[in-house]
Amino acid sequence: MSQSENRDIRVARHYHDRTAHSSWSVRQGGHYLDWDVKPFLYKVYPDLPVIQLPRELPSLAGDALEALSGAPGALGDLTLEALAALLFFSAGITRKKTYPGGEEMHFRAAPSTGALYQTEVYVLAGAVRDLAAGVYHFCPGDFSLRRLRGGDFRQEAAQAAADPAIAGAPATVIVTAIYWRNTWKYQARGYRHLFWDSGTMLANLLATAAALSLPARLVTGFVDSRINHLVGLDPDKEASLELVPVGVEGAPASPAPSVEPIAPRIIPLSSSEQDYPLLRELHAASSLVDPDEVSQWRFATPLPGRGMPSGLLHLPGPRTRAGRDLSETILRRASTRQFAHVPISGEELSSVLFHATRGVAADFPSGLVDLYLIVNAVDGLPSGAYCYWPQAHGLELLKEGEFRGQAGYLCLEQALGFDASSVIFFLADLPSILPRYGNRGYRLANLEAGLIGGRSYLGAYAQGFGASGLTFYDSEVVSFFSPHAEGKDALFVTVLGRSVKGVPGTTVPIQISKS
Numbered sequence: 001m002s003q004s005e006n007r008d009i010r011v012a013r014h015y016h017d018r019t020a021h022s023s024w025s026v027r028q029g030g031h032y033l034d035w036d037v038k039p040f041l042y043k044v045y046p047d048l049p050v051i052q053l054p055r056e057l058p059s060l061a062g063d064a065l066e067a068l069s070g071a072p073g074a075l076g077d078l079t080l081e082a083l084a085a086l087l088f089f090s091a092g093i094t095r096k097k098t099y100p101g102g103e104e105m106h107f108r109a110a111p112s113t114g115a116l117y118q119t120e121v122y123v124l125a126g127a128v129r130d131l132a133a134g135v136y137h138f139c140p141g142d143f144s145l146r147r148l149r150g151g152d153f154r155q156e157a158a159q160a161a162a163d164p165a166i167a168g169a170p171a172t173v174i175v176t177a178i179y180w181r182n183t184w185k186y187q188a189r190g191y192r193h194l195f196w197d198s199g200t201m202l203a204n205l206l207a208t209a210a211a212l213s214l215p216a217r218l219v220t221g222f223v224d225s226r227i228n229h230l231v232g233l234d235p236d237k238e239a240s241l242e243l244v245p246v247g248v249e250g251a252p253a254s255p256a257p258s259v260e261p262i263a264p265r266i267i268p269l270s271s272s273e274q275d276y277p278l279l280r281e282l283h284a285a286s287s288l289v290d291p292d293e294v295s296q297w298r299f300a301t302p303l304p305g306r307g308m309p310s311g312l313l314h315l316p317g318p319r320t321r322a323g324r325d326l327s328e329t330i331l332r333r334a335s336t337r338q339f340a341h342v343p344i345s346g347e348e349l350s351s352v353l354f355h356a357t358r359g360v361a362a363d364f365p366s367g368l369v370d371l372y373l374i375v376n377a378v379d380g381l382p383s384g385a386y387c388y389w390p391q392a393h394g395l396e397l398l399k400e401g402e403f404r405g406q407a408g409y410l411c412l413e414q415a416l417g418f419d420a421s422s423v424i425f426f427l428a429d430l431p432s433i434l435p436r437y438g439n440r441g442y443r444l445a446n447l448e449a450g451l452i453g454g455r456s457y458l459g460a461y462a463q464g465f466g467a468s469g470l471t472f473y474d475s476e477v478v479s480f481f482s483p484h485a486e487g488k489d490a491l492f493v494t495v496l497g498r499s500v501k502g503v504p505g506t507t508v509p510i511q512i513s514k515s
């Protein structure tokens with residue numbers, strides 16, 4: 001048995017501190033983008049036959065906010081059409097834009113740092129109507145599957161994840177990420193992005209499954225090397241991140257055929273690639289090495305609940321329906337590029353916060369990240385800094401005042417933070433999380449931030465306003481919310497507001513300042 005390093009949590013701490021942004025590190029960084037080696041956005045297997053996915057997709061009828069809240073009603077059958085809808089609304093191309101130089105850019109259903117789309121999707125199919133059992137790669141570029149293995153390998157994934165129910169799920173979606181697609185721009189900090197971006201994609205996937213009345217749940221514990229081997233990826237360049245068994249559980253599959261090595265030819269992403277050992281070291285040190293370790297890891301003692309303060313400010317009751325279905329919500333979603341200085345309502349903010357934080361069916365408990373807010377312009381709420389308490393659906397006022405300047409500054413001096421109606425900062429108590437979950441807890445916390453961020457996007461677009469993910473100055477975010485946030489770490493930011501496009505005649509001044 002190989003030795004797991006998951007318990008040596010100095011690795012995650014070291015990685016986090018080394019990849020923190022400060023105004024000094026950003027100005028001294030010296031990294032330039034080499035456009036000649038910008039990685040190609042699609043993984044292409046030129047020798048594997050193409051299976052076109054159906055383009056007539058089932059509708060995602062039902063309200064988007066209901067789909068966000070999750071629980072499927074009647075239980076649907078996992079057909080090839082339903083699988084195609086799951087893939088399209090989570091990882092498909094939903095928009096194309098041509099830039100003045102003639103370059104055509106393809107945008108996908110879920111947001112992704114820098115539109116670099118390092119998240120790849122595979123499907124382990126066992127009992128999907130109209131699809132032979134096998135392991136497939138999904139290519140959004142031509143909306144197709146390519147078969148990597150024929151046969152029913154569900155038992156292999158079930159054993160690797162110490163999760164027998166996977167053997168009875170009609171299919172399991174396997175989410176991976178190709179490092180270089182993101183590190184080309186973001187260097188070693190890109191490891192954080194693998195989880196933010198797979199989180200936003202999973203937000204869409206889980207909501208789409210709910211809208212299709214298909215059960216789906218998130219599995220984050222598995223023997224990494226076995227899942228990597230199953231999909232035939234090169235572990236120095238790409239990594240399996242999450243599994244999502246989908247569909248009504250049926251009879252368990254028969255024992256899997258032997259999992260022979262495969263190495264299908266792939267078109268190189270660029271003429272040269274740079275390796276970031278810091279990133280690979282953390283991935284290796286957060287890997288689990290055998291099913292026993294997976295089981296023990298999964299049953300880690302949960303974090304103790306935080307003591308709820310008295311005197312919370314109660315938000316207006318969240319809407320249960322937004323009046324827009326999930327397909328329209330996803331098709332309209334695009335990160336807002338400029339916010340108007342007009343408020344959103346208290347009910348709109350309340351609905352985003354409520355629906356984004358109800359938790360998802362997963363093998364880890366929700367609540368690893370805490371939501372801190374700067375409110376710039378929300379009707380009925382004094383401007384200020386707050387901490388959100390999901391159980392009470394209430395806000396703890398930390399300091400009242402105008403913090404637009406600081407909001408813009410903390411978001412890496414980006415105007416989006418200054419202009420937004422509200423900025424949500426995701427912080428986590430890593431000193432408590434890492435001892436429980438090991439280095440893999442670092443993956444979980446970043447993933448939960450991405451999931452809630454992705455669900456916030458959906459909650460905003462369902463209600464007809466906008467959102468964007470943002471990056472930030474790590475320790476300055478914590479200082480801003482301290483002493484309340486003392487000892488925590490900043491993980492991610494999502495901003496909410498109305499786009500200038502929807503509010504004719506508004507332009508906004510840019511005034512970003514540290515204090």
Ligand SMILES: Cc1cc2nc3c(=O)[nH]c(=O)nc-3n(C[C@H](O)[C@H](O)[C@H](O)COP(=O)(O)O)c2cc1C
Pocket residue numbers: 107108110111112113114115193196197200333334335336414416468469470471
């Ligand atoms: C995790 C995450 C971080 C992001 N960070 C930033 C950011 O710092 N600044 C920014 O302008 N956009 C940011 N974005 C928005 C992306 O640039 C955007 O998702 C991408 O260009 C794709 O466009 P779309 O969201 O409109 O489909 C972020 C998005 C995500 C999901």
